[in-house]
Amino acid sequence: MKIDHELILKLEKLARLKLSEDQRSKMIEDLNDMLKMVNKLDELDLHDVEPLLHLSNQYNVTRTDKVEDHMDRDAALANAPDSDNEYFKVPKVIKK
């Protein structure tokens, strides 16, 4: 497996990042180095191994389904780069 120009463009799109041409060549090189390191895992026989999915020893931790006050709107909006008094503001999404 080798990461090429086409794949890196796809990954940039998925990750919502945009690299300059210079950064892109460096990133291709770095990711291929990382994959070379990661490919070491191919040496292991993992046929009968189940994936480890959870690390915690807690199962089905539930809480009472009760509405509680955790954060008011002003606090939630306080860190937004762009908002009015009620909403986060985003550029227009739906065109006429």
Place this chain on the structure above:
Amino acid sequence: MSAYSNLYSLQDQLGTDRTTCVEIVEYYLENIEASKHLNIYVEIFANEALERAKFLDKKLADKSTKMGPLYGLVVSIKDVLCYKDHVVTAGSKMLEGFNATYSATAIERLIAGDAIIIGRVNCDEFAMGSSNENSYYGPTINGIGDKRIPGGSSGASAVSVQMDTCMIAIGSDTGGSVRQPAGFCGVIGFKPTYGRISRYGLIAYGSSFDQIGIIGKNIRDVASTLHTISGPDQFDSTVTSMPVPDYVSDLKSERQNLRIGIFENVLNNTSVSPDIKTASKNFIKLLERRGHQVDEIPFDLLEYAVPAYYVLTTAEASSNLARYDGIRFGYKSPNAISIHDVYTHSRTEGFGEEVKRRIMLGTFVLSSGYYEAYYGKAQKVRKLLTDRINGIFEQYDLIVLPVAPSTAWEIGSKSEDPIQVYLSDIFTVIANLTGIPGISIPVGVDFEGMPIGMQVMGPKFSETLLLSTTYNLLK
């Protein structure tokens, strides 16, 4: 004024005419000022800490009120822990000016325990790094040696304790980020079992790896802090419901005749520096003199730990960092017009190089067509490692390992080779992959005087054993 060696003797002096909380805070503020050239603190809560010290002195004078267990303890917090109405940025331009709207559970409990938070310290961006060089605020410098890295990602946390600017530092450990810098700086670093301390309010990197950790100068203070901040939390369902032992009282209950394993591939590994091999051998001798039995044990999975770690953590990171969209909080690019531009430009301009590298790898290993071959495979390797480690703990009480294959390197000397830096995490990632606790303690210095740390690891929830064993070794 002389340095405060530990919380226990400090609390003895408080409430007499020998010292006050205000004097203690002033002492640490002076030390912060004197170590400014090392770039430890990104924000100093000077006035606030003094106000709080005054409040605690008053509380102490009123003999009818009971003091919290940590009264007088001066603490630095890593720039990834939310502290209500204080800025937290994860060392990133992405969160510049972000004001925490709530406090991390660990921070709440420190304050409820009457500790004093003196400031917020530097770290690698989003805790991604092993050298504290990947920060928006520039690198933090080790107080020992000439222009050496302090380790990472809680590098500045380790230096904050090393330079005596606080008594305890609260950091986070995803792959060694508390133990390795502690080792590089000659102090103690403790990563508890996954699920011992609530992660609520800790800015997420790899959620199934992240654990809040403690850096200090003596085991007793680390044990007191751990006792105060551990335990169930309604905001983090991965925290264990197991009761929190009295770690401090249990320090004296030293267990005799322990069976301890060290991986044989450490002592004959060419990538481990000769001084660290010598330190490991001396540490084994010390354990044997204390009556413990130390065996070299085979561990042929060691080389697979770092690759599995980087697949899984970058995958989790790419998902966790998807929340930085330039809309609800964080940096928003002024160059964006469409909604997609807001996402893409904000993330591209807000994240640093190492963070982007990890997001890209994580995106790749999770993407359609590659998921099974990379992410799925790494999850299986994680299971294999966990089973093998659990198997070792059926025969052995503890595992000891160096903290890293080398001591702290020169700032900038490995910047061009990220893989070499990743591989230096080889001895610490095991604990995070398998969820077990690990503690790093200073054992000496190399030929250049740089500190060497040894790591002691035990089965899940063996904090009491780790703390009492190391307490008695360091005594």
